[in-house]
Amino acid sequence: MSPQAAKELQQDPLPSGRPRAFWAVFGVVAAGLLGYSAVGDTFALSNLANFLLYVPMALGLGLLWGYCGVLSFGQAAFFGIAGYVYGLIAGNLVDVAGGTLVAAAGGIVGAALVAAAFGYFVFYGQVSGWIIPLLTLVLSLILETFMAQTAGYQWRIGRVLFGGYNGMTSIPSLRIGPVEFSGPTTAFYLLVVGLSLLAYLGLRSLVGSRYGFILVGTRDDIERTRMLGHNVDFMQVQVFTLAAALAGLSGVLYVSWGNYMNPSNMGLLAATLPVVWAAVGGRESLVAVFLSTVALRALADTLAVRGGEYAFLIMGGLLLGTMLFFPAGIVVSLARAWQRRTQSFGPRASRLAKSEREPGVLK
């Protein structure tokens, strides 16, 4: 490999080559989102917070699928595990100061532990790529059927009922000191904006780091990366666990927002949604995943108002259409087309165009 090519390859995982422009745009977006809390009405803020709280879960899948090459349908399962664990702990510690914080930590750690155990078996077994989506899908379905049959008084821990298909109700919201982060509050909106932007920045610096390079290496050729002396099995378990923890964060935020959790949050449609968001936006770009998550959540919300029976149909159609016509994702494809138009003679555009012509060149 020529030094020039090596340099180009090294820059590849980095989201953008111009840090100053990036920080300017990021600052404007962050200021806009935070400033909106002063002008938006409660209903709009609560809705936007609901869309944004799914961002950590989606970004986790973007990291796992786009940068590590591991497709997982398990994000919804980890979302659900964290939500239920949070509900159990918070419901029992409702009178204790800081109880909900313990519950939040418990929920996220619980999801991460299940993911780590699951990841140990599949990644240290060095299974083929198709096994992980299959088994994570099975995990989601089994958890849903399990939680759906936990109706009745025998299914309780302390004073919290599991609730079966009716779900776990009146879960307390997060509370730090005197501030309660329940759904319709500005505090919750600010918390979600802060956490989702933080998740984005954290993952961005992760994929831009040396660790991120190795991660992309495992995606492009796992055996070669292994032979170079990297412990790829362990890295995959780490990334899988990190993605699950991010899904867990979303789960905790979700129950804090709605004070409610039910089994369909781990079901078929729920397991599909993160994959749809990542695929439609473009899994290899964190910004694209961020944007498509918020946009598709908003779309689903409008659909729910006028006939939810088409939700599966539209999500399925989007997924199939994206995979057929924009395999890199719609947002990413649009961005590439724009880039090619504006700087068609620039070095970056030509490199992108070249790598598109020869998809196997990095394999």
Place this chain on the structure above:
Amino acid sequence: MSLPYIVNLLYQFADNVAFLLLAALGLMIILGVLDVINLAHGELIMLGGYVTTLAFYRWHLPLAACIVLSVIAVGLFGLLLERTVIRRFYHDKLGALVATWGISLILSQGILIVLGPSLQSVPLPDWTVSYGVYSFGGYRLLLFAVVVLVVVLAWWVFYHTRLGVQTRATMQNADMAQALGIDTRRIYLLTFAAGSALAGLTGALYAPTTTIVPLMGTTFVDVAFITVVVGGGANPIVGALTSATVLSLIATPLSSVLGTFFGRIGLLIAALVIIRFLPRGFSGYLRDLQRRRMAQAAT
């Protein structure tokens, strides 16, 4: 333990094996030859159930004719699917998985919108066989017989026909097979259609035993996926047989003592442990074993 009790356990075991084999065999054949996972498999099974039920009530055909009709209809649908969608993803296997998942969502929701939330099931033929204090469903025994027949037929096609030789050559080395004049695209097309037809058969056979709802495919796919993972794609027939047998040995006692849910959890945990040690599944392990033995014999 009395003899009738053992016979009863054997009956439950055979029932489980039949279910796992029928649910997974089509998926496994497609995986083995095309190296593609068809996540819409459950919905193809669902289509089979719907065709049978509709043909039974609207056209008043006998059940056997309905089943044959389902096999043909779903097989043709598979042909169409391969031509329009699957074919574009042979260079991107995970892409195929995601795209077929999209198809599965469209199919289940589409059926719900067109045909409503549920159909009245075909009445279950009430043949019973009694032995000791137990009585066994004759239809279930028939299902097991059909499974044996299907496996023998698949084995015969695989090992005793020209098409089977070509298919095995394509599995081993597609480029080489193509260079030798085998039309691998045709092999892929036919294999996908055959796998879909098997899904149609499964749906048709189980149509009298379950409620016909648009999401009925999901009750098949969770065990089918586990069976496929444990069996591996190296040799679909050997893989499906070994994995269905081993998994039934685990699930039969678990679900008869602790209930269906723990049976399924047990299957998932068993699958995780098995792939930790045999990542290519039973059939991959057996193939490696055979290759090692051949290499030893050669030296």
